Structures are given as C-alpha cells and as structure tokens.
Amino acid sequence: MLSSFLQSLATKLVEEILKRLVEWLAPKALRSVPHRASPNCPRCGGYGVARWAPGKVRALFVPSLLVFTWGFAGLLLGLPLVVLTVVGGVLSDGIGAVLPALLALLGLPFSATVMIAGALGLAYYHSYPPKRCNRCHGRWPQRDRDEYLWVTRPVFTCACGQRLRVPRAAGARLRCPRCRTEHAAPADR
Numbered sequence: 216m217l218s219s220f221l222q223s224l225a226t227k228l229v230e231e232i233l234k235r236l237v238e239w240l241a242p243k244a245l246r247s248v249p250h251r252a253s254p255n256c257p258r259c260g261g262y263g264v265a266r267w268a269p270g271k272v273r274a275l276f277v278p279s280l281l282v283f284t285w286g287f288a289g290l291l292l293g294l295p296l297v298v299l300t301v302v303g304g305v306l307s308d309g310i311g312a313v314l315p316a317l318l319a320l321l322g323l324p325f326s327a328t329v330m331i332a333g334a335l336g337l338a339y340y341h342s343y344p345p346k347r348c349n350r351c352h353g354r355w356p357q358r359d360r361d362e363y364l365w366v367t368r369p370v371f372t373c374a375c376g377q378r379l380r381v382p383r384a385a386g387a388r389l390r391c392p393r394c395r396t397e398h399a400a401p402a403d404r
Contacts, residue, residue, distance in 0.1 A: 221306070229295045236291060258392055261350035267357050268343040279336025286330025293323050373398065 256264050266273075297320050304315065344358045371379045375394040382389070382400060389398040 283333025289326030
C-alpha cells in the first residue's frame with residue numbers, strides 16, 4: 216500500500232516537474248536569437264524561414280536539430296531521473312544507495328555537451344540570410360553572409376516582442392507586422 220502510494224506520488228511529482236520545466240524553457244528556447252540578425256521572417260514573424268546557405272550547411276541543419284533535441288531530452292529527463300534515483304535509493308536502502316545516483320549524475324554533462332553542439336550547428340545555419348518564408352511565402356534577394364550578420368542599423372523591439380530594423384530615413388514610422396501598431400523610429404544612439 217505504501218509503495219503504490221509512493222510510486223503514484225513520484226509519478227505525479229515527475230509529471231509536474233517536467234510540465235514546469237517545459238513551460239519555463241519553451242518560450243526561452245523558441246525566442247532565443249543566436250545572432251544580431253533575427254531568425255524570424257521580417258514580414259510575418261514566422262520561424263519557417265529557408266536560408267541562402269550552401270548545400271553542406273543545409274545538410275548540417277537536420278543532424279544539428281536532432282543532436283540538440285537528443286541532448287535537451289537527455290537533460291530534461293536525466294535530472295528528474297537522478298533525483299528519483301537518490302530519493303528511491305535513500306527510502307529503500309538508506310544512505311548507501313546515494314553513490315549509484317551520483318554516478319548517474321555524470322551523464323548530465325554529456326547531455327549538456329551534446330545539446331550545446333547541436334545549438335552551435337543550428338546557430339551556424341541561422342547565420343545565413345533568409346531566402347523565403349514558408350508561412351507567408353515572402354522572398355528575399357541573395358545577400359552576403361557578412362553583410363547580413365553585421366547590420367549597422369539598430370534593432371527596435373515592439374511591445375509584442377517582434378524585432379524591427381530601424382530605417383535609415385529620419386522621422387520614419389515603423390509598423391509592426393505582428394501586432395500592427397505604429398511606432399516612431401527611435402533616434403540614433
């Protein structure tokens with residue numbers, strides 16, 4: 216009776232921890248920008264943007280995405296697993312079961328390294344200029360990668376979170392493509 220209660224309590228605890236982690240991490244992971252140039256579509260704000268990347272870089276994108284997902288899942292599932300191993304070992308065998316749980320803790324740095332390697336591959340792919348948006352079907356001319364990365368115009372962030380490039384013309388007005396609010400262009404810094 217007590218073991219079934221502890222098992223159901225542990226299951227609910229793990230579900231709640233995973234739910235909180237996903238709620239906390241998902242917005243941060245989706246909105247993280249690896250470079251000064253935004254990975255969003257400048258017109259609609261969508262994330263389905265194809266890039267002007269060479270073939271080898273495009274071939275790197277899918278393995279990088281899989282490696283990042285594998286490392287992230289390893290971290291996400293590994294941490295509660297270590298906590299449950301420590302708690303279950305202490306409840307069943309006493310303090311002597313902490314050592315195997317600490318050995319399981321050594322797998323977390325490996326998962327973090329794998330996740331970082333995948334994130335670096337994704338950032339490298341996103342460092343190339345956008346080609347077309349799969350959401351609004353917008354297209355852009357081919358530009359040099361260095362010209363795309365080191366844009367001298369400042370970036371203005373709307374209240375809804377959309378990043379907008381400030382036009383070079385003095386006194387220009389900006390319209391956010393996401394929320395349709397109009398802003399006065401901020402003065403040069």
